[in-house]
Amino acid sequence: MNTRDIYFEKFGIKPEIFEFVDEVAKAAEPRFREVEDIAEYNQAKVLAACVKNGLSEAHFAGTTGYGIGDIGRDVMEAIYADTFNADVALVRMQIISGTHALSTAFFGSLRYGDELVYATGQPYDTLHRVIGITPTKGSLIEHGVVYRQINLLADGGIDYDTLGKTINEKTKVVAIQRSKGYSFQTGFPIAEIKKICEFVKNIRKDVLVMVDNCYGEFVERLEPTEIGADAIVGSLIKNPGGGIAPTGGYIAGGHTFVENAARCLFSPSMGMAQGATLGQNKPMLMGFFLAPSMVCASVKTAILFDEVFSKMGFKTSPPSSVTRTDTPQVIRLGSAEKMIAFCRGIQKASPVDSMFDPEPSFEMPGYADPLISAAGAFTQGSTIELSADGPVRPPYDIYVQGGLTWHHGKLGTMMALNQLYIENLVKLPK
Numbered sequence: 001m002n003t004r005d006i007y008f009e010k011f012g013i014k015p016e017i018f019e020f021v022d023e024v025a026k027a028a029e030p031r032f033r034e035v036e037d038i039a040e041y042n043q044a045k046v047l048a049a050c051v052k053n054g055l056s057e058a059h060f061a062g063t064t065g066y067g068i069g070d071i072g073r074d075v076m077e078a079i080y081a082d083t084f085n086a087d088v089a090l091v092r093m094q095i096i097s098g099t100h101a102l103s104t105a106f107f108g109s110l111r112y113g114d115e116l117v118y119a120t121g122q123p124y125d126t127l128h129r130v131i132g133i134t135p136t137k138g139s140l141i142e143h144g145v146v147y148r149q150i151n152l153l154a155d156g157g158i159d160y161d162t163l164g165k166t167i168n169e170k171t172k173v174v175a176i177q178r179s180k181g182y183s184f185q186t187g188f189p190i191a192e193i194k195k196i197c198e199f200v201k202n203i204r205k206d207v208l209v210m211v212d213n214c215y216g217e218f219v220e221r222l223e224p225t226e227i228g229a230d231a232i233v234g235s236l237i238k239n240p241g242g243g244i245a246p247t248g249g250y251i252a253g254g255h256t257f258v259e260n261a262a263r264c265l266f267s268p269s270m271g272m273a274q275g276a277t278l279g280q281n282k283p284m285l286m287g288f289f290l291a292p293s294m295v296c297a298s299v300k301t302a303i304l305f306d307e308v309f310s311k312m313g314f315k316t317s318p319p320s321s322v323t324r325t326d327t328p329q330v331i332r333l334g335s336a337e338k339m340i341a342f343c344r345g346i347q348k349a350s351p352v353d354s355m356f357d358p359e360p361s362f363e364m365p366g367y368a369d370p371l372i373s374a375a376g377a378f379t380q381g382s383t384i385e386l387s388a389d390g391p392v393r394p395p396y397d398i399y400v401q402g403g404l405t406w407h408h409g410k411l412g413t414m415m416a417l418n419q420l421y422i423e424n425l426v427k428l429p430k
């Protein structure tokens, strides 16, 4: 049996869909080559940090109770810090998500009367309640923090004029969101983040530039903390967990910023000295070691989705013409039916929960619209594993991301298109 036959027999993929996607993948080889080069660089960067910090079997033992003297945790945090060129990193399974990591970082540094400026327009959906953009008990705004948002220009660019005028003596943190979030705009590549950092530091050197790095890790050669940002924050069930970390988040940057976050996460008296790791150092470290490779598979998958669906006539973001800085690929599907079929295809091609049929749901805390998602991951909610989701509202954009292996990513792409095809929602181009 050849590959085409097993795809047909086991997954119902029509031969014409196989041929079409396979051809598109072959033509995209030069784009894949660039992604492989970035992965090669990032693998060396992580490995060098493991070597420098003398990572050893003993570090995998883990602790219980208070977790005092957890040498594996200390080494893990040093490996993160070195890889990201940060003074220190807080890498903890007690950080339960990206939102929690960002919230912890903000509450750690911002006090009554301080100003938080978002330079990249409206922040990610789940942060609206953290900040208090949507009035919420316990939000930053309720705690007396002043929030200022610099909306993007009509072309999606940064409004430097307004940013410059907004920064004042009360500005404490300027936040940048690297990834697009639930929007069709493209993310902000490292070169642009560098420009924002220089711009802000030119006005006031002591303003903290913090980057929401969710979905960004290892997509480019450099991270924001290597080009002038003071801190980065992210989730371990996205890129840096490599699909292996069972949970967790990280906050990396200067001593004061990270220690303030630790005081907020635990207690002012504790800082970073405690927190049992319960034997999870190994999967967390192994995930970080694998992350450049997993991100490579994810980005290649995203590129294939982009190539296939733009050839089918759909609008995509980012398009091939811009520098990619995050893992998600957006496809403007244009109808709720197509979103559901797309997710159904991905779900059928998932290693876990393939028997479920996705439908729109209101149950995801932190999001305002009904969400649809295809998620058949080993780790619940993991988006370094092949998954698709999006708010079911016009213009019906689906966000597809992850793929622990390129081969699964390719099969998933075929399955999504095949489902639309067998439900008569699309026709192949002639």
Ligand SMILES: *Cc1c(COP(=O)(O)O)cnc(C)c1O
Binding pocket: 097, 098, 099, 100, 102, 124, 126, 177, 178, 179, 180, 181, 212, 213, 214, 215, 235
């Ligand atoms: C995913 C994401 C978050 C929130 O992370 P969760 O783990 O879903 O809480 C924040 N910002 C960006 C840009 C994200 O992509």
